């Protein structure tokens with residue numbers, strides 16, 4: 011009987027749970043496919059600078075819009091750059107920005123949502139109105155406005171995406187917290203006299219974490235789309251950095267002469283989004299959350 | 308002999324476990340139910356009684372499958388019927404009334420529309436006759452004013468009335484057999500008695516067979532002609548209620564009976580130790596061997612067969628002769644009564660009133676007082692140190708509300724709560740001193756709700772220990788183990804999650820958590836009503852031991868008068884949030900003075916055959932307490948007259964310490 015006995019056993023318990031959830035996801039065909047897609051994208055994004063066959067910014071006017079062949083598997087674009095290289099590297103920026111912005115969104119949205127769920131009453135009602143009003147805004151225009159004002163540097167993008175995509179998380183976290191707050195173990199904790207923060211951390215958070223994780227996965231895919239849309243509109247990544255949104259925008263007009271230059275980034279982006287969505291669905295099922303009950307945003 | 312309507316033939320049902328073993332839930336059940344007969348199925352939770360009842364409909368919960376045997380209903384093999392044939396039979400000739408069936412009514416449809424729909428599906432009547440038949444059905448289940456009821460929505464009916472509508476719907480297809488799965492659990496005694504009467508009445512008149520599943524032996528004794536006792540998926544005893552409730556021949560039945568608290572007896576019931584084997588856990592011998600007080604060597608080697616004995620009972624035991632030696636009398640001595648006096652009082656409530664009604668902001672702005680009738684009003688009582696006060700009343704009478712106010716979780720409208728040396732305890736728990744919070748602890752009804760499903764027992768117990776005593780490390784763990792041992796669990800429970808424990812074990816953890824604070828008062832809200840009788844007895848024994856060891860006072864809320872009888876020194880009876888009667892438990896139970904207490908006590912179902920409850924005069928839907936006069940005025944069988952509607956009844960003393968609030972003079976009440 012050592013005093014620390016419970017601590018390592020618990021973390022062991024969590025690891026076992028994580029393993030169980032992963033196993034459950036992999037046991038569903040859609041989950042297995044989704045998770046594989048995501049894993050491949052992550053590995054490629056991290057390793058691409060070392061594995062790509064060409065220099066992504068090497069312009070060669072002689073090679074303009076070459077169709078796929080043995081040297082350039084995916085052909086070349088209108089500046090003669092290797093499409094395979096640029097496609098493999100084109101998700102790095104988007105994934106990096108969204109990988110930081112997603113936890114930010116989930117954290118602040120989740121925290122505020124739980125707080126509202128715990129507070130209840132008029133504050134809760136009032137702030138939810140604000141949230142609903144906010145959600146009805148055309149987000150892309152608001153994002154553009156932010157970028158016009160603050161520029162499109164990476165910190166600005168991260169902050170903007172993290173902020174805007176945290177708003178819908180509030181709803182989900184609040185709904186999840188509402189069902190927990192009414193339960194007797196929270197009442198018991200209040201009666202014992204624990205502080206609000208302690209109640210959130212100890213009693214509520216573990217019970218809404220599952221919902222937040224699934225929501226986080228969904229937010230990630232939406233954010234990727236948003237980021238790519240911004241690049242597409244010319245407000246995200248600046249050339250010559252390869253980026254799917256930018257590549258689609260550049261090659262779009264040449265669709266009829268060089269479809270490969272458009273198709274490659276489109277397939278890459280959509281496979282990642284589909285992969286995330288499949289994984290999120292399987293994750294929700296593995297955790298026993300009914301996605302149908304969640305607020306559609 | 309009449310041909311059986313429902314027949315189970317050597318039915319075994321089971322599921323495949325993760326490691327691929329086939330685990331039986333029902334084992335070789337053979338049972339025949341004749342038309343017009345009412346058969347009761349009893350047993351602890353998990354004994355397979357609901358599975359058996361559902362199997363009669365050809366229905367198995369997901370994951371279960373038939374291992375062997377057949378079920379026939381009216382000569383048809385239920386498990387070989389197709390979906391559409393099953394659908395025609397279910398709800399038509401064979402109807403099910405599940406637990407909380409009132410809640411299964413469609414909330415957005417009026418009662419009339421729901422009944423019409425049931426008629427359309429399951430009766431051969433001409434649609435023109437539907438309206439008349441609808442009213443007929445409602446009258447049949449003795450709902451008052453059927454014309455008004457058909458226009459209502461389910462939420463506009465009380466729980467008991469909803470349950471009766473559900474029964475009316477089941478009767479729409481003129482079923483030949485009715486399956487009832489715990490139909491009255493969760494209803495209060497008076498409503499329960501009403502519904503049981505009604506069911507036996509209908510069965511008698513129409514020759515309908517009923518299968519009645521319940522862990523409530525009292526209810527079974529009242530309605531059934533034959534009782535089947537189940538244990539670990541097997542029938543262990545079958546006989547008439549008289550045989551089974553007088554002097555049962557099976558050790559398990561004796562244990563079960565002994566664990567039921569009785570109103571007539573102020574002593575603690577004897578707990579049946581241990582728990583039933585999980586599916587697949589029972590060895591080759593008798594499934595009850597591990598808990599049986601008269602277990603023999605042969606019991607562990609050989610499974611006893613179900614065989615008829617001289618009295619006509621069917622029994623599964625090797626040595627029934629020895630079973631007679633198992634004493635069923637409660638053994639624990641009666642609790643000493645602590646006298647409440649002002650110098651030992653820990654809680655003193657004066658004129659406490661609580662209202663859930665939210666005064667609207669406009670009125671508040673105008674400075675108008677809130678004029679709604681409060682949910683709870685005029686509660687004045689004291690609780691002495693180390694004393695147990697039982698608080699009884701039917702569902703919705705405000706028992707939990709009072710506890711919440713004491714715990715600082717519900718604002719009060721007026722009145723004061725004195726706690727020990729504190730004159731008036733803050734109404735909101737946030738404004739109380741940490742030490743005051745420590746000394747008042749709560750235990751809730753349902754441990755599934757009151758224990759965080761994501762916390763291990765160690766984390767659960769650590770909460771109060773860290774908060775109140777700043778314990779950590781070795782000291783924390785040592786104290787947790789000590790607490791677990793106190794509630795008869797061991798250190799090996801520390802790492803379990805609530806989902807890995809049985810109901811009784813969970814409730815023990817909840818009790819350990821309350822006692823971790825070393826409280827002076829523990830507020831117990833229906834702490835045993837989610838538990839099986841056998842487990843309930845163990846939890847009552849535990850609570851009794853803890854209060855003796857620690858001189859803790861309890862306020863013990865329950866709608867079960869027998870449970871209160873077993874534990875309480877004093878009792879307070881509540882009706883619609885108003886106190887009716889208060890006094891020493893022995894006085895109140897022996898000599899109830901208030902008309903409502905009398906009704907309440909006579910409506911109790913004990914597993915006795917002669918018991919016939921006296922019921923409330925009319926079946927009025929009670930929504931809110933009357934604005935003035937006596938709270939019972941609408942249902943009181945002994946109402947004096949107009950005075951009851953206009954004047955608040957005065958308190959009268961029966962004997963010192965025993966008083967009641969009523970206009971009726973005490974001497975004329977016999």
Ligand SMILES: Nc1ncnc2c1ncn2[C@@H]1O[C@H](COP(=O)(O)OP(=O)(O)OP(=O)(O)O)[C@@H](O)[C@H]1O
Nearest residue numbers: 663664682700701702703704705706707708709866
């Ligand atoms: N939060 C609430 N808001 C409004 N009314 C409530 C609330 N909680 C309870 N009530 C009402 O207050 C009355 C008393 O409720 P309470 O829960 O105290 O009853 P109870 O005696 O504990 O009943 P039970 O035996 O069913 O637990 C009921 O009419 C109930 O409908």
Ligand code: SF4
Nearest residue numbers: 593596599606624625
């Ligand atoms: S067979 Fe043996 S163990 Fe089983 S109930 Fe009878 S005496 Fe007890």
Ligand code: SF4
Nearest residue numbers: 937940943951969970
């Ligand atoms: S005061 Fe009147 S209505 Fe109330 S209990 Fe007494 S007799 Fe009945």
Ligand SMILES: [Mg+2]
Nearest residue numbers: 706707832833
């Ligand atoms: Mg209650």
